[in-house]
Amino acid sequence: MLHFVALNDALHKDLKINTALIEAQGAYERMVPVVLSEYLKLIVSYPIVFTKNAETGKFISVALLGFDERENLFWSDSKWDSIYLPLNISRQPFYVGDEAGETIICIDSKSPCIARDSEGEPLFEPDGGDTPYLQRMKSQLSQLLKGEQETRVFINALLELNLIMPMTLDISFANQQPQRVQGLYTINEERLAQLDAEQLLRLKEKNYLQPIYTMMGSLGQIYALIQKKNERLGDA
């Protein structure tokens, strides 16, 4: 069961990561958790919405990748077809763990990204220091760790102001097959327009107006996603 092991420069001295396989880790994800600090990069390709964590019922911020279970419309011809790869994909196979209150970096020892041959990015220099690749991964993980906390606070602020509302997508695809997508949530624009000056000022001071409008703007990407699906249906 426990295959998330703490990264260790002695234990993992010779370990290499096949970076070509990293994107494939998200090939069958319908959505991927994202953080505030990547919203501006995400909006280029993805609808950014909220959904509930199935285990806790708590809201999380995600980029929508498809409509059906296990459908990632960005995964095509064995590659991730988008300018920006969300952090939660690109940081694979590394995770942030917790050991006695300390944040530690773990690696999924069963990840297929762990190189079986000599090809791949090493993690440690011969003298024991981090390679530039591992430094990059560490920086991504720290952005994620900080981002998850920021995003949680952001979501709580929205909930407090009743700014989150359920969104039901009723989509008719090119093959006339209708589909209802539920369990997604977005910004309640009507409620946003009703906020008083003081409430708006508080959102502005926390720098929340930008991500709010980014989320709203990103919903246009749903049409691009529908188009991707239609193209796929056309190919079939």
Add this chain to the structure above:
Amino acid sequence: MNKPVTTIVVVGGGTAGWLTAGRIAAQHNVNAGGPVKVMLVESPTIPIIGVGEGTWPTMRTTLMKLGISETEFIRECDASFKQGAKFARWVTGAADDFYYHPLMLPQGFGKTNLVGHWHQQRQQQKIATSFSVTTCFQESICERGLAPKLISTPEFNSVANYAYHLNAGKFSQFLQQHCCEKLGVQHVLADVIGINNNGHGDITSVTTAQAGNISGDMFVDCTGFSSLLLGQHLQVPFIDHSNTLLIDRALAVQIPYAHEDAPIASHTISTAQEAGWIWDIGLQHRRGIGHVYSSNHISEERAIEQLKNYIGPAFNNASVRKIPIHCGHRKIFWKNNCVAVGLSAGFLEPLEASALVLVELSATFIAEQLPACRAVMDITAKRFNETFQYRWQRIIDFLKLHYILSKRTDNPFWIDNRNPATIPHSLQELMELWRYQAPGDLDFTSNNEVFPAASYQYVLYGMGFETDFGFSSHLLRDTDAARKQFEKNRKNIAHAVASLPSNRELLKKIHQYGLQTI
């Protein structure tokens, strides 16, 4: 006579008192400084009865109207989810004899009355399952101990319709705090020692030992069995229904779970005994179990012995509360400017958890129909009395239905229960009708119905009642439509069983994470 009704005095601080005070205060924006004031006078010495631990799904609406968070309610009141009742050993008394009265309507109810089709297909041996299993997915959830929703389902929303089991003492405390802190109800701790009225018989004030005279325009009697205002002071007689409902004693105990991860049943279990039945209600931290029986048919020792047999060794550490039951209600519930809610209005055996729902229905009526001034109050009172006389009678009929369909003969209790002299005429008439047609909504034409036709269907066909569809076979030609509904129900069962967590697991998660409001 044309004085506005602005000061409402609720006497008594049990669940009935706080629910009524809270509903009036919320409805009339008492906290926002409206003209209406609500005061609740509670005795610091008289304990509440507190055995009403099963609710109806209506409680969800009531809590919402009071502005209560479901997460807080579940956490504070030891509450769990209830999806109906399982009646064990009611028909033959055999170990495998049971049926369900779930809280969801049969599949496609309103579109197709499935009873005839179910009956036909069973005769043709195309299906072998019971009516409730064939037409409703809820029994299958209950049998597996599953919750009616997911942690991601918002507060008060459901996957399967549900009510609650709750700790009545904690619920009263919780309501008190909410009513006083959030809804602006004034709480006076004082013993009522006198009741004062004017020349027309209206109550003008109650005299208390600790807080002097408390005046009001209208009084709500929530004083429990003593019915201090309506019964004792206004002398409204009690209508006894013990000729129909033979139960007259209750023994109640609280039993801890064997271990902290023991499953919590998501339905009330009612197991028939020699001369009564045992309720079994699973809260988060304990079970509430009790034996209601007829003292004319078995002795107290025998009743205790049966309760002990049901519970097993855990019984030995429990203290047994003995509660007398007088099945019946006041002749009227609202007289002059006084209305009774809760036990002061009446009590019936708790077979279908009708006590709290009657409190909710009364509180809703009073809050939403609060007479603006004394001049119109008698009209409101008359309508209230008509409505609730009807409702009490409907509940009595429905409770009696469970007894008359039993085939048990192990004690004269069951035989006496089937004696036509004990069966209300209104129920006899319906039973005659249902010999040739299944219960339908048109059998119940009042908009004050308490139990829908679906409930009668579940009990009748759960208990093996046979309706003769011989004269109406032309109504059963659309077998395809029926088959589709049965198929839909099978799919619903498979989906629910695959996705729902256990009752215990969901309650734990609600403690840990809370439910979202959207």
